[in-house]
Amino acid sequence: MKFHVPIFEVKNLNFDVGTQRILSNISLEILKGEFIAIIGPNGGGKTTLIRMLLGLDKPTSGEIMIYGKKLNRFKKWDKIGFVPQRASHVDSNFPATVQDIVNMGRTSKRGLFSSMSTHDKELVNDAMIKMDVLNLKDKMIGTLSGGQRQRVMIARALASSPEILILDEPNTGVDVVSQNRFYALLRSLNKDENITIVFITHDIGVIADDIARLFTINQKITICNNPKQTLSCEDMSLLYGFDAHLIHNHKHDH
Amino acid sequence: MTEMLSYEFMQNAFIAGFIIAILASVSGTFVVLRRYSMISETLAHSALVGVAVGLVSGYNPLWVAVVVALLSAWLIEYLRSSFALYSDAVLAILLSGSLALAVIIVSLGGAFNNSLFSYLFGSILSVSKEDVIVIVVVGSASLALLLAYSKELYFIAYDEEVAQTSGIQVKLLNFILVSVVAVIIALSIRVVGSLLIGALMVIPTVSALQFKQGFKNTTLLALSFALVSVAFGMTLSYEYSLPSGATIVLCVLMLFVISLVLNNSKR
């Protein structure tokens, strides 16, 4: 269905802190157009892996390529939209309205001195509509609830019209109703706009059908190429100590 | 008022003062949001070394201060990246080290007198035509750099890591910000004094933050506070023969207290 165009290629990546191994011999590929979910126990190394993919932390050994280039040679970071874990924990006095924050998504696409073009404004507006924060646009970011802030951070990432969207547990603290909307949005971004999605989550139940592949990370990586047949994947997850009942339960709810 | 402005030295002082108000408050927004207040304080003391060298050697202290402040800014960035864990200790060492060095240079050069005092606390009497030209030219260039990169600096202040992953050159921009702040501080020493310039950078923004506005309004509020304080402070300095840095900082403190009271009685 998709062309085999790798966005990320990771080979034999290891990460140690002191003598403790955090990530062990990770190799993976993320292809253009894929919808990847990453699960794993707390402290398993999901966030650490993502930070390495984005050049925020350096691996102890191993190789990371982005769009066919070595990570330190890669320049086109504006293709990547990133929503970090705990993005909603902000300094509540920071002088920013919701609109100010979502505008930041356009920053690296604008020239020096240039003000927001009509195109920029449209993208910002679209992103706020998609994340249902348009009615909050003049509110100060510090006055919003955790879930609202989280949506603003995702809107900022969307406003940058990324080719790949990386979300680190974006749905913690978001209520169930907006979660369903959120999953529908991810599905449509992936299917209709062909945005590659890397989604770290505790909860893949609802979107299991949309996921191309499932990575389980607990120091080592287990790649499940056909998450719809969850049984074998669950077995593998269990092998690595992850509580796979989460997936199981949600399947029933669904 | 008209009498005051009929003197050429007062015209110089007002032109220099207003430009410094703009520079200090605009750069101050980023200084506060990036939590660089301590860096600006350290740079102000380093600039004093330049002043001391200028006073003793006979070069224009303003120029030497700009050069020394820039070198110091780069040294700070280098040390901070090499000894990340102790960056505030590095700043404290540089701050007192600079002050000690400045005092020794001035003492050895036999220039330990009123003119050093005026560089510590500011003096409107001392702003020459040449100073005004330096402040206008170098100040405009600094302001242009800040405005050119203001959206990037704002993004970095909010979330450095996401800014970096979106393709913003965080290291380069931190370097530019610190350099521009160094230059602005050195330029401000004449009017505000090295011991008080930190206050003119930080307090207008902190006052503006009390109003809980977005970026644009916060910047505009900080700018107005700085302009009003400089205008009032310099008038007071003229009327009562007081050091201008001290009167300006007292005015900006008044505005800070008013901002606090206004915004806490609203609730």
Ligand SMILES: Nc1ncnc2c1ncn2[C@@H]1O[C@H](COP(=O)(O)OP(=O)(O)O)[C@@H](O)[C@H]1O
């Ligand atoms: N720079 C670091 N220094 C020390 N420990 C680290 C560092 N980076 C990650 N870790 C450790 O790595 C482990 C994995 O953490 P993390 O990637 O946040 O897991 P997850 O996101 O799966 O919950 C944790 O035990 C964390 O303490």
Ligand SMILES: [Mg+2]
């Ligand atoms: Mg995590």
